Amino acid sequence: MQFYKERILNAAQLKRLSEHKYSCTSASILDAWLQPWWCWLVSKTPLWLAPNLITILGLIVNVVTTLILVWFSPDARQDPPRWACALCALGVFIYQSLDAIDGKQARRTGSQSPLGELFDHGCDSISTVFIALGACIAVKLGEYPTWMFFQCFCAMTLFYCAHWQAYVTGTLKMGRIDVTEAQYSIIAIHLVSATLGPSFWATQVGGGLEVRYSLALVAVGGAFLTVGALLASIVTGGVGKNGSTVAGTSILSPVIPFSLVVVPAFIIFQKSESNVYQHHPSLYIMAFGMVAAKVTNRLVVAHMTKSEMDYYDWSLLGPAMLFLNQYFNHALPEYYVLWLCTIWVCVDLIRYCGQICLEICGHLRIQLFRITSPPAAAANDEARVSDKSYLIHIGSCD
Secondary structure, eight states, X not given: OOSOOSOSSOHHHHHHHHHXXXXXXXXXXXXXXXXXXXXXXXXXXXXXXXXXXXXXXXXXXXXXXHHHHHHHOTTXXXXXXXXXXXXXXXXXXXXXXXXXXXXXXXXXTTOOOHHHHHHHHHHHHHHHHHHHHHHHXXXXXXXXXXXXXXXXXXXXXXXXXXXXXXXHHSSEEXXXXXXXXXXXXXXXXXXXXXXXXXXXXXXXXXXXXXXXXXXXXXXXXXXXXXXXXHHHHHHHOOSSGGGOOTTSSOTTTTHHHHHHHHHHHHHHHHHOSSOHXXXXXXXXXXXXXXXXXXXXXXXXXXXXXXXXXXXXXXXXXXXXXXXXXXXXXXXXXXXXXXXXXXXXXXXXXXHHHHHHHHHHHHHHTOOSSSOOSOHHHHHXXXXXXXXXXXXXXXXXXX
């Protein structure tokens, strides 16, 4: 495992990437209802605005509004201001809307490319962490640390499983109740907290159960649907030779890289003498969430380049810092080591994503945040934007 490679993707991988065709199916209930809004929004978007720029702007809004919530309640036990919950709801809404139109804008301007798919899913892997964390803070789930751990890592795992299924079948499949429904449910959670206050979720109803227990039911339901679809794909076999993945590897191989994230996260959480997770849950989840995002990004790259996925990654050095510090009887305060871990994994994730994007841009001769197609082509696509059937055809799977 080389720390720095001059090139992450070789010539054969770049060739397969350029030949990759995006395949996605969606049966989402909300997508059909939201199509008019998305169609109107993309029709008002300037033609010069690059799709990847739309994606990154949505992610920045989502991350910033969540970090405001983290600032006021880093342990997820304090009541965050109601306006911060409302702002977070707006952040998720903006992110979801922009995420839904970036593919539409790409087709509208004739700038679609495999890089757009990778960039979109890469941003989604990061936003999943912040959306889950924001929801936990809005309902003060830090009062139940183990439950908060489960909720956040459940979201990361389900996102990973969706792309694991795509790695096996070659198609990203969205069910009747999927990511759009989850995002709007979280918007509703923030709005309830903004209206009635975060303490509302501690209200006890029938049998002494708190209202926030409904989150656990939603998480379990989502896990049942997503994991069930993945298991069905595994049982029926992949699209590769002898029922393998698109890369010809074992359909079970993706379980190893993600296990190297989740298992250490749980062990370190349980073995900590200073209760570093209980005292700093937001920081802990962001640290391991960025490692999960890096591993998910590598899975997406493996899918699009039809390549084998490496089991080990330098981002795992971050969790290793915490593990070794515990092994040597807390030679350093765990809180400082956790910060060091967070900085390391964030820098490593940014470095990896940046290098991957630059390599693909160089190969495809495009720019990351600028549309390079001729103006005439863009004008022709603008004429098509009035065709509603065309806009609906390129739905939220984009």
